[in-house]
Amino acid sequence: MGEVATRATGAAARPRGASVALRGVDLYRFFHDGDAETLALRGVSVQVAAGEWVAVVGASGSGKSTLLNCLAGLDEPDGGHVDLLGRRLTRRPEAERARQRAAGIGILMQSHNLLPSLSLIDNLRLASALCGRGDRHHARRLLEQLGLGERGQARPAQLSGGEVARAGLAVALVASPPVLLADEPTGEVDAATEQQVFEVLRAQRAAGTAILVATHSEALAAQADRVLRMQDGRIGDD
Numbered sequence: 001m002g003e004v005a006t007r008a009t010g011a012a013a014r015p016r017g018a019s020v021a022l023r024g025v026d027l028y029r030f031f032h033d034g035d036a037e038t039l040a041l042r043g044v045s046v047q048v049a050a051g052e053w054v055a056v057v058g059a060s061g062s063g064k065s066t067l068l069n070c071l072a073g074l075d076e077p078d079g080g081h082v083d084l085l086g087r088r089l090t091r092r093p094e095a096e097r098a099r100q101r102a103a104g105i106g107i108l109m110q111s112h113n114l115l116p117s118l119s120l121i122d123n124l125r126l127a128s129a130l131c132g133r134g135d136r137h138h139a140r141r142l143l144e145q146l147g148l149g150e151r152g153q154a155r156p157a158q159l160s161g162g163e164v165a166r167a168g169l170a171v172a173l174v175a176s177p178p179v180l181l182a183d184e185p186t187g188e189v190d191a192a193t194e195q196q197v198f199e200v201l202r203a204q205r206a207a208g209t210a211i212l213v214a215t216h217s218e219a220l221a222a223q224a225d226r227v228l229r230m231q232d233g234r235i236g237d238d
């Protein structure tokens with residue numbers, strides 16, 4: 001596990017739980033479709049410190065992905081705000097949000113994490129290049145740690161569902177981001193493979209990364225330092 005740990009820049013020196021890396025305050029998000037209104041987030045506050053691993057669980061449709069999208073600056077909340085590494089992320093121009101995202105967050109969404117025309121290893125290289133960090137040896141090591149060492153030349157369409165999820169996680173982590181947002185990182189994987197993912201996430205946490213994971217997996221939630229339960233767009237501590 002030392003590989004990932006030693007990679008995150010300066011992170012080993014960061015005392016665990018010392019600084020808040022990501023903070024969402026009183027987040028609201030409503031969706032409208034004709035007269036129908038979905039109250040996807042209804043006043044959610046969450047914070048994740050450097051070196052802390054938080055899991056968000058809750059029924060399908062409870063708002064987990066909506067929360068992650070808002071925290072990542074991929075979506076704008078209708079109310080509330082998000083601070084990333086001490087800087088306001090919400091209601092900034094898209095170009096500014098994109099810059100902050102590239103510098104601060106590795107993101108694994110529920111789908112569309114890989115460019116279909118590129119091999120797995122080229123997806124990782126592109127992600128490193130866009131963030132201006134990481135190196136090709138790190139990309140190779142990450143693939144090996146996630147059980148994808150032999151699949152580097154494969155294109156996403158040639159991967160199984162579980163391999164696609166792990167490849168997305170590798171892309172999210174390749175630039176050693178200070179914050180990791182991961183939506184269902186162990187969807188579609190067996191118990192043994194899930195353990196590999198845990199190992200990588202534990203190493204990342206030890207290196208000082210702030211981790212927020214949305215999951216339906218109780219086994220994954222059990223690995224976290226804290227579990228937040230979402231219900232109908234609201235959150236309550238465990």
Ligand SMILES: Nc1ncnc2c1ncn2[C@@H]1O[C@H](COP(=O)(O)OP(=O)(O)OP(=O)(O)O)[C@@H](O)[C@H]1O
Pocket residue numbers: 031032038039040058059060061062063064065066067
């Ligand atoms: N772009 C959108 N337009 C309209 N409604 C949306 C949109 N995105 C999400 N919703 C609705 O908001 C609610 C929360 O959805 P969300 O995807 O956040 O749930 P989730 O907890 O991630 O579910 P799952 O566990 O199935 O991934 C749902 O009722 C969903 O239908």
Ligand SMILES: [Mg+2]
Pocket residue numbers: 064065066110183
């Ligand atoms: Mg979701």
